Structures are given as C-alpha cells and as structure tokens.
Amino acid sequence: MTFRGGRQRGAREEAARFETRLTAFGELLAAHPFSADRPDATHEMAVEYARALDAYEAAKRAAARDLALAGRELAAGLTALNRLNAHLVGTATPEAPAPAVAKPEARRPEPQVEAEAEAAPVKGPHEVRGPDVPRPRAPGDRARPRLRDRYTSGQLAKRTGVTVAAVYLLVLAVLGSWWLALVGLMALMMGGGLALFGGLLGWTSVTQIVGAVRGGLVSAEYVRTTKKVSYALREAPYQHFYLYVGADGEKVTYQRDALSPSLAALPTRRLWLVKGGGRTGMETHLSGLLVPPLMFLLLAFGVPLFLFGTVAVLYACPGLLIRALAG
Incomplete structure (x- = not known):
C-alpha cells in the first residue's frame, strides 16, 4: 500500500510539474508580439504561429491521458515558436548600407522561449540552432519553400x-x-x-x-x-x-x-x-x-x-x- 501510494503521489507531482510548464507556454503564446497584421508578417510566420497554438491545444488534451505524448506536443510547439522567431529575424527590413568602419545597428531581440531540459532546446531569435529549425534566409534568397513547409496538414487537405x-x-x-x-x-x-x-x-x-x-x-x-x-x-x-x-x-x-x-x-x-x-x-x-x-x-x-x-x-x-x- 505504501509503494502504491508513493507511486500515485509521484504521478501527481509529475502531472503538476508538466501543468506548470504548459501554463507558462500558454502565457508566452498570449504575450508573443507576433500579429498577422504587422507590416512584415508573411504566410510562413502565420503557419508557424498556428502550429504553436495547435501544439499547445494538443498538449492540453493529451496531458490528461498521456504525459509523454503531451511532452512531445509541447516540444513541437516550442520548436514552431522558435521557427517563428527565426522568420521574424530573417525577414526584418535590411538596414541602409553603412561605411565599412561603422558597426551595424543592433536589432531589438525578440522574446526568448524558455525550455525545460526534457523539452526541445529553444534559443532566442538571434541564435536558432538544431537540424529542424531553418536558418534565416538572406535577402537575396528566393528559394520557394515546399508545400508541407508552407501549409499545415489541415490547410493542405482543404486545398486538395x-x-x-x-x-x-x-x-x-x-x-x-x-x-x-x-x-x-x-x-x-x-x-x-x-x-x-x-x-x-x-x-x-x-x-x-x-x-x-x-x-x-x-x-x-x-x-x-x-x-x-x-x-x-x-x-x-x-x-x-x-x-x-x-x-x-x-x-x-x-x-x-x-x-x-x-x-x-x-x-x-x-x-x-x-x-x-x-x-x-x-x-x-x-x-x-x-x-x-x-x-x-x-x-x-x-x-x-x-x-x-x-x-x-x-x-x-x-x-x-x-x-x-x-x-
């Protein structure tokens, strides 16, 4: 009985810790500065923001029955938000050419996403790493992204x-x-x-x-x-x-x-x-x-x-x- 009670208590504590992380991620989404009507907003940014929101909702639904699945959904949401920050930096308006001796004007950093040790690593928008996070494109890079990168699964199904x-x-x-x-x-x-x-x-x-x-x-x-x-x-x-x-x-x-x-x-x-x-x-x-x-x-x-x-x-x-x- 003592062992079973300890296992249940540990499960409750684990669920409480995950709920805290999930609540923090939801507050981060609510306070994120991205908006679809901002001048430099693109379709890719809207897709990544929608993916982060969908992952947050999926993590909330899965937390009640499978904490491992909920953790993966939360990690996917953090990764999507990280990609959004990368797009925000990569599509920023370029500065006017400056003399060679002048230092470029520092950009205002976007909000950083804090990640737990068990979640996907998330960096600030000035330093985005990882194989699944694209680097910001240069202003002259006109490579057209794939359909799977431009649209979510639901959007692709509707268009088809x-x-x-x-x-x-x-x-x-x-x-x-x-x-x-x-x-x-x-x-x-x-x-x-x-x-x-x-x-x-x-x-x-x-x-x-x-x-x-x-x-x-x-x-x-x-x-x-x-x-x-x-x-x-x-x-x-x-x-x-x-x-x-x-x-x-x-x-x-x-x-x-x-x-x-x-x-x-x-x-x-x-x-x-x-x-x-x-x-x-x-x-x-x-x-x-x-x-x-x-x-x-x-x-x-x-x-x-x-x-x-x-x-x-x-x-x-x-x-x-x-x-x-x-x-």
Whole structure:
C-alpha cells in the first residue's frame, strides 16, 4: 500500500510539474508580439504561429491521458515558436548600407522561449540552432519553400478537396452544361455539410455512450488552483484541478471553475469517469447519468442527417457525371 501510494503521489507531482510548464507556454503564446497584421508578417510566420497554438491545444488534451505524448506536443510547439522567431529575424527590413568602419545597428531581440531540459532546446531569435529549425534566409534568397513547409496538414487537405471539386464541376460543365455544374455544386455543398455534421454528431454520441457505460464513479484528488491563460467575460478566471490515477496508471484530470484563488476546494470529489472511443474524461454525477439518454437522442438526430447528406453527395458525384455522359 505504501509503494502504491508513493507511486500515485509521484504521478501527481509529475502531472503538476508538466501543468506548470504548459501554463507558462500558454502565457508566452498570449504575450508573443507576433500579429498577422504587422507590416512584415508573411504566410510562413502565420503557419508557424498556428502550429504553436495547435501544439499547445494538443498538449492540453493529451496531458490528461498521456504525459509523454503531451511532452512531445509541447516540444513541437516550442520548436514552431522558435521557427517563428527565426522568420521574424530573417525577414526584418535590411538596414541602409553603412561605411565599412561603422558597426551595424543592433536589432531589438525578440522574446526568448524558455525550455525545460526534457523539452526541445529553444534559443532566442538571434541564435536558432538544431537540424529542424531553418536558418534565416538572406535577402537575396528566393528559394520557394515546399508545400508541407508552407501549409499545415489541415490547410493542405482543404486545398486538395477544393481543387478536386473544382475540376469535377468543370468536367460536368464541359460534358453536360453549366446548369448541371451549378446543381452539382449545390448538392456537394449541402450534402457534404450535412454528412459531415451528422457524422460528427453520431460519432460523438457513440463515444459518449460507450465511455459512460465503460466508466463509473471514481474519486479524484485535488491538485492545485491555477489562473486561466485567457477567459471570456462571463467565465471564471481560476480553475481547481483534480486528478484521478487509474489502476493501470492512466491519469485523468478534471477542471472546476473558481471565481477566486482563495475559494476553498474539496480535497476529493466523486466524479463519473467517461472512458472510451479515444476520449477519456470525468463528469459530475448528474452529467454522467444524463449522458446516455441525451446521446441517444443526438444519435437519432445525427444518423438521418448523415444518410441524407451522403445521398446528396452520391447524387452529385458520380450521379451527375453519369447523367452527363449518358446525354
């Protein structure tokens, strides 16, 4: 019992240390001077900043179930922010030519990113090192970056989908008529949207039902109270963190809003563990009991939407193409 208690205590301390690093990285992102509307902002800078934000969100989601994965996501975010700083220095406006004896005017350094020993090493924008961090390009370097360096995976998927749909509609217009292509465009937009919304709704409902059935009442221990990185006007600015460690070592966190850091928190809370379908979390008693019936209602609403949207997409592609070929 003593050994198990020590292991759980060590796991809680490790989770608390990582949460501190994650909060510091979030505050660094919020205070970073980069903005898309600054005069020297480029698409590459926006992509790196978006990657850093995505990595921060992914690290927050993974911290509840896999600290190793969360650490890798945090390291990826730090590396992306480091590349952003490199772009900021490499694309700065060049100074006017000065005499050979004159010293160049010192540039104002960008904020440095502090990295933990276990995270990826991050240097200031004047000294960026590492094989995965590009050096600032010279003003005369016009080498065009690859698509994978210019866009994120989500952006590439969207552009590919739009390109394929445009080519297909153009083929419909050539083989059939522009009116047929317009009908195909409307069917693709309406059907694709309904199928996507219905599919997401149905999948979320199924995972919630499975997770509520597989889970059960557990006891989570209070860890700490932290201030949110950002919050809306109607949200509480602080959060109480509770941690549950399963028999297999799986860690699940639960956040409860708090209006003040001095608000007393219960040492333990009885919560309903939602586990399944790639999602692990904890809910209150009432939420855990209401999840199955509510999710069944959403499932009954999402499945027809998905089927109707799928039929509309199939009518547009390849239905309209067959109609155009048949004349």
